[in-house]
Amino acid sequence: SQQGEEDPQALSIQEGENATMNCSYKTSINNLQWYRQNSGRGLVHLILIRSNEREKHSGRLRVTLDTSKKSSSLLITASRAADTASYFCAPGHTGTASKLTFGTGTRLQVTL
Amino acid sequence: EAQVTQNPRYLITVTGKKLTVTCSQNMNHEYMSWYRQDPGLGLRQIYYSMNVEVTDKGDVPEGYKVSRKEKRNFPLILESPSPNQTSLYFCASSLFGTGVSNQPQHFGDGTRLSIL
Numbered sequence: 001s002q003q004g005e006e007d008p009q010a011l012s013i014q015e016g017e018n019a020t021m022n023c024s025y026k027t028s029i030n031n032l033q034w035y036r037q038n039s040g041r042g043l044v045h046l047i048l049i050r051s052n053e054r055e056k057h058s059g060r061l062r063v064t065l066d067t068s069k070k071s072s073s074l075l076i077t078a079s080r081a082a083d084t085a086s087y088f089c090a091p092g093h094t095g096t097a098s099k100l101t102f103g104t105g106t107r108l109q110v111t112l
Numbered sequence: 113e114a115q116v117t118q119n120p121r122y123l124i125t126v127t128g129k130k131l132t133v134t135c136s137q138n139m140n141h142e143y144m145s146w147y148r149q150d151p152g153l154g155l156r157q158i159y160y161s162m163n164v165e166v167t168d169k170g171d172v173p174e175g176y177k178v179s180r181k182e183k184r185n186f187p188l189i190l191e192s193p194s195p196n197q198t199s200l201y202f203c204a205s206s207l208f209g210t211g212v213s214n215q216p217q218h219f220g221d222g223t224r225l226s227i228l
C-alpha cells in the first residue's frame with residue numbers, strides 16, 4: 001500500500017500540552033503532506049515537507065521527516081481545544097504524480 | 113473566496129434511484145478528484161481528472177461515473193446506487209494535474225449519502 005499509516009490512532013491530551021503524531025510509509029516519496037479534518041468536514045491542508053527537508057515549521061506546527069526511516073512526525077505545541085480533529089498524512093510517492101493517498105488518521109482530543 | 117462546493121450536503125435515497133453529486137471549484141484548478149471516507153478505511157479515491165475531458169479511475173471506481181466537461185465542475189454520478197455506497201464523499205482540487213502529489217489539495221465540506 002502507498003498510503004501513510006498514522007500512529008497513534010487516537011490521542012487525548014489537556015489544553016496546553018504538546019501533541020505528537022507519527023506517520024510511516026513504505027516507498028520513496030517526493031514530499032509528504034499533513035492535513036486536518038474537523039468532525040464531518042473536509043480536509044484542510046496544513047503543511048508540505050519535501051524529501052530534501054528534515055524539518056518545517058508553521059505557527060504552532062512542527063513537522064519532521066526522516067526518509068531513511070520512512071517516517072514523519074507532526075508536533076502541535078501548546079494545544080488548544082480547537083485543535084481537536086483528525087490528522088492525516090499523505091505521502092507523495094515518486095512516480096505517482098496524479099495520486100495522493102490518505103490513511104485512517106490520528107484522532108486528537110484536546111480537553112480543557 | 114477560494115472554495116470547493118459540493119451539493120447536496122446530505123441525501124437519503126433508495127436503491128436504484130440515479131443521483132448526481134455536484135462539485136464546483138472557483139480556483140481555476142486543473143486537477144479534481146472524488147474520495148469516499150468510511151470508518152476504519154480512511155479516504156479512498158474514486159475517480160480523478162487531470163484536466164477537461166481527461167478522467168481516470170482511482171482505487172474504488174465501481175458503481176460510479178464522472179465527467180469533466182468544464183474546468184470548474186466535476187460531478188459524481190451514481191447510476192444505480194446500492195447500500196454499500198452509503199458513505200461520506202469528498203471532492204478535492206489542486207492547481208495542476210501534473211505533479212499533483214506535490215501540491216496541496218483543497219477539499220469540499222463533504223456529502224453524506226445514505227442509500228436505503
